Amino acid sequence: MTTATFLQTAKLLLTGREYLRVSQDRSGRMKSPGQQHEENQASADRHGITLLEPYAESKAVSASRYSTDTRDDFERLISDLRTDRFGADVLVLWESSRGSRRVGEWVTMLDLLEDRGKLVHVTTHGRTYDPANPRDRRTLLEDAVDSEFESAKTRGRIKRDMKASAAAGRPHGVCPYGYLPVYFSDRRGLDTWKPDPVRAPIIFELFDRLRKGHSFRAIAKDYEARGITNRKGKPFTQQHLRTMATKAVYAGYRAYLPKELKGTKGAKPELIEGTWEPIVPRDLFWDVQRILSEPKHQNKAPRPGRVLHEYTTTVRCDVCGGPIGVVNSTKSGEPEYKCQINSCVRILKAGVDEIITDAILTYLARPDVYEALTARSASVEAETAQAELARLRAELDKATSETPATVAEARMFARLVEDLTAKVTDAEKLVRELTAPGDLVALIEPGADVAKRWKAAPVSARRKAAAILLAPEHLGEVRITRSPLPRRRVPADERMVWRHAE
Template identity: 45%
Template structure:
């Protein structure tokens, strides 16, 4: 414990505080996330006997040059003005976390002075009272220094962007290094003599570049983003954060001109200084070599496909079996998938088999007939669509929508960032991937909770000729319907038992419908 903290403890026990958290870089140049700041605040508050209340959080810049709003800062100001702040202290990591705009900072000081709210600044290790002349002077000097630093950062970033766009060899990479590429940095000195890291080269990283090639060729082949997401997940392809690439992330990747060696800036397509993603030895698709010229042609075909408002997915080469993966092994609960065998040199009829341990195997044709009969009977009922989801999401739906709005705002803020260092670029990239995954899950939950938007209704509207309409649906849609219906809460989870655990070896006797209790 520092001397400053020891001296403060005698006067702070019993005080309350609320934090304003925003990403910060400390004096050593190390970035401090809101979570890291909060952890240190909690430790200090415990030592001082101060109780921390609900924090305010923002990811937008406090700079005078920032273009993004800071919603929680505005809420903080409103709470202070309207006596809803409810604490003795406003806790900041450092003064610049409040604002790098001197006028805005002075307004905050004035409001806190009027309301009797003091500051605890973590980097100062003490309480500062805006009613005290010396403390106010310290806080004001912090604001002036922060605004000047913000000015220097803005000039440096804009200069970097301009330099990268106007580079003699083509626009250089700026911001997060795209998935599929690796960027080489070298330490050089800028005009002021400072030692800085500069990107000197960017090229395909084969382990990531090959999946990118597969993405574009898969779209051209008619696969949906969801199909490709599943294939990538099955193949163990993950983003740089170690998590599967979502359909939404893949769609964004399919729109990026960087993969053909170009850069998009404010609606203009510029020549880049890096090669096409297919420009590496061993680039291939479906066992055939892929040339740069061929990939570029495929890229533009994909843009036309994604631009087509009447786009329909052709599933040739995709899933072939409606119920594969939708049923479970009665012994180990592994998924059943379709397999083929030979006996005495002759092909045997396809069968479902446990994909985990091979615990069970059962004839596909007869099992499909039984399962399909149950599915079609269910689909023929007029009331089934709302039975798949609650009629009204209520409070949970409101909560999900609020979370979606917040996550979408965070995503846009991170996507608009212009990182200055490789470490900052990697951090922002990881946060974007995490937010994309969270948004995808929240959107799925919103659909489930929204009245009249049942996933089943969207896939298969009620009407006559159920069997004919089922047969007209692409296999992938059939699989989505099966995934919705073959669950304990609807028709039941289909579990295939071993012959030894069944009344007989008949297919019907080996089926167990596990329903929710």
């Protein structure tokens, strides 16, 4: 007879330590650690067990083999058994599954209890087991097998429910900023989301301003000045705004990617029609995605300072081909364009700006220009190219974030990054060829005067549009020539050269 069996048979006073754990309660039927302790105490009193300090998890965590969370106090329990610091005669569990739903863990624990001559009391069974007793051990092992089987069945049911929910476009996960959760009448489950009357307009404004050419920096700064904060009461960062601007949920889509495909090369989520009301119209959402997919929006650090002039990045010196900057005239104090390389040319800024702006507005006001640009953006080929570009960029981001463990791996990642970079460059070129730049689409949206829209747009948006239009394939590259009469003022149009594609 083992020491543990002798103590139990002799009805001597035993000491016990509880292991208290509760999984995430989705049904309302599970016992909290406090409730478990109350029932454990009553059962321990009936069986002559004095409870000592318990092992208790500080958070809800699953004991199944599918869980990735760590049960700190369970690890402490096992460590104490191994080092003979358990300090009691009996391990008290509310039910067998509170210990573990993994057969391997359960066997390890029973072996340690047997080696140390300890008992197991299961409150819901109303009895105490001796792991050294073959019949008791078989009962406890059967409980472990049953618990693991139930866990596997539950996981399978949850996966089926998730797939069905995704196929139906039902909401899933944390309610996004801008929405409020709507529960079923019994509050046992999420029904849908509805736009938050306070925060939804903030989301719409974000997308609207991005289409109009506002930068994330400008929007974040404006939101902070107006006291608009995130859920934690902190100002929005540029990165946070960028992340929100890519969320399809705001256009009424549910993005679904099966868990087993996450991290798989080439895997991308499927967009399913959601059951909730969109905050952002679909055309606005896709316009913003086109804008964000353009090369100038991809992983480039913002230039310091504010953008003050529309044309300084596109107008060039016709002598050396260098960029044009803005300085004040030494005579009149008026702004002038000046070659930044060799000071080859100087010309009053106002006259040049007037001519360029008039040419741009005349071009954008043409109905055929709007039809041609928007028709390109809406094509199936354009959407396919954008999706492929997004996939390649995701692969490149993943490849560049990996930390190689060996020299061979480093060389492999280097080749992969080089290959993906080339493919991304080709894909970006194709997207540019197939789609209208989002900045232009926003400026020439029908139903509003182009001149008013141009004037209302921020300088950064006008600069982007100018960089696109003042190119050989559109209006032509603008260059400033030297004055034929150095000591006399020559009209701006006589010193401006428009270079077109051959």
